[in-house]
Amino acid sequence: MFVKICSKSELPEGGVFRFDPETAEKAIVVCNEGGEYYAIGDKCSHGNWSLAEGLLENCHLECVLHGSSFNLKTGWPDKRPATKPVKVFTVKVEGDDILVDIESGVLLEKPDA
Numbered sequence: 293m294f295v296k297i298c299s300k301s302e303l304p305e306g307g308v309f310r311f312d313p314e315t316a317e318k319a320i321v322v323c324n325e326g327g328e329y330y331a332i333g334d335k336c337s338h339g340n341w342s343l344a345e346g347l348l349e350n351c352h353l354e355c356v357l358h359g360s361s362f363n364l365k366t367g368w369p370d371k372r373p374a375t376k377p378v379k380v381f382t383v384k385v386e387g388d389d390i391l392v393d394i395e396s397g398v399l400l401e402k403p404d405a
């Protein structure tokens with residue numbers, strides 16, 4: 293089920309937008325990385341901290357609490373202390389709207405190093 297998260301103007305390049313469909317546990321963070329939109333689970337797999345507060349850089353979102361850096365395409369952390377992925381969601385753009393399929397969240401297999 294695709295849900296409008298925000299408009300493009302609300303999520304400029306380098307921007308991070310937190311969407312909370314029901315509870316904080318189901319919150320999603322949507323990022324604009326170089327004009328491409330990505331959505332991952334908002335809760336860091338290490339300490340359950342909100343990734344929406346994180347630093348977006350080079351298609352990774354870094355958790356501000358301990359510095360784990362999550363790949364927006366795979367959901368996997370490239371830096372410890374986190375060792376488990378966060379869910380990755382399907383995103384689409386319709387006109388000026390950014391939509392996420394909030395039921396599409398999956399934990400992807402760890403990519404080959």
Ligand code: FES
Pocket residue numbers: 336337338339340341355356357358359360372373374
């Ligand atoms: S809570 Fe995110 S790295 Fe520890």
